[in-house]
Amino acid sequence: MSIRVKFFASLRETIGKAEHNLDAQNINTARDVWQTATDNHEQLPNMLVAINMEYAKLNDNVKDGDEVAFFPPVTGG
Amino acid sequence: MNVVLRGEAFDPWQELQTFQQGKPELAGKFGATSIFIGTMRDFNEGKDVQGMTLEHYPAMTQKHLEGISSEAKQRWDILDTLIIHRYGDIQPSDPIVLLAVWSAHRNESFPACRYLIEELKNRAPFWKQEQTEKGSHWVEHNTPG
Numbered sequence: 533m534s535i536r537v538k539f540f541a542s543l544r545e546t547i548g549k550a551e552h553n554l555d556a557q558n559i560n561t562a563r564d565v566w567q568t569a570t571d572n573h574e575q576l577p578n579m580l581v582a583i584n585m586e587y588a589k590l591n592d593n594v595k596d597g598d599e600v601a602f603f604p605p606v607t608g609g
Numbered sequence: 610m611n612v613v614l615r616g617e618a619f620d621p622w623q624e625l626q627t628f629q630q631g632k633p634e635l636a637g638k639f640g641a642t643s644i645f646i647g648t649m650r651d652f653n654e655g656k657d658v659q660g661m662t663l664e665h666y667p668a669m670t671q672k673h674l675e676g677i678s679s680e681a682k683q684r685w686d687i688l689d690t691l692i693i694h695r696y697g698d699i700q701p702s703d704p705i706v707l708l709a710v711w712s713a714h715r716n717e718s719f720p721a722c723r724y725l726i727e728e729l730k731n732r733a734p735f736w737k738q739e740q741t742e743k744g745s746h747w748v749e750h751n752t753p754g
Contacts, residue, residue: 540664540666540734541664541736541747582666582669582734585668585672587732601669601734604747605750606730606731606734606735607736607737607747607750607751608665608670608705608730608735608736608751609647609706609730609733609735609751
């Protein structure tokens with residue numbers, strides 16, 4: 533399964549990368565994506581998740597070709 | 610319904626004039642224009658702020674700003690909307706966001722404009738990093754209003 537993973541803002545700095553192309557088996561949920569892409573880094577407080585640019589939950593399923601993003605609370609406007 | 614993400618400084622008053630001139634079909638139809646302009650302060654939560662960098666998730670930002678514009682059009686009888694939002698390096702006094710709503714009457718344009726800014730702040734994936742004399746830090750939450 534191939535997943536494009538993105539990290540933004542303070543979370544990008546904490547993880548140390550902006551993007552990660554995941555090519556792995558046994559990935560079912562956004563939580564699996566996080567754990568695999570970050571080498572089991574602890575989840576960050578208030579972390580938000582988007583699957584294909586829609587807000588999602590860590591338990592939501594992902595599929596081959598998805599784009600999964602992790603980021604802190606938004607502060608625009 | 611128009612959404613623009615800008616990497617350079619913009620003049621909201623000029624943008625409004627240009628937008629309206631480019632929409633001759635609106636002429637005579639609207640009696641109310643409600644606007645909101647968000648401008649960068651030189652202070653935040655007790656700190657002097659010298660500058661700011663706005664990071665965003667481009668495709669998701671575009672998608673969600675178009676989404677809230679559509680929602681506003683479904684909820685209120687409005688004629689058109691304009692959203693311009695900055696990203697990149699921003700200086701105090703620079704406009705950050707311009708929202709405008711055109712409608713026949715103010716009863717529609719005012720709440721729709723308020724809806725746009727509140728939903729933008731809740732949902733659009735932007736992140737502010739402020740620069741102060743002590744260095745830079747990420748803003749962790751928006752002010753309540």
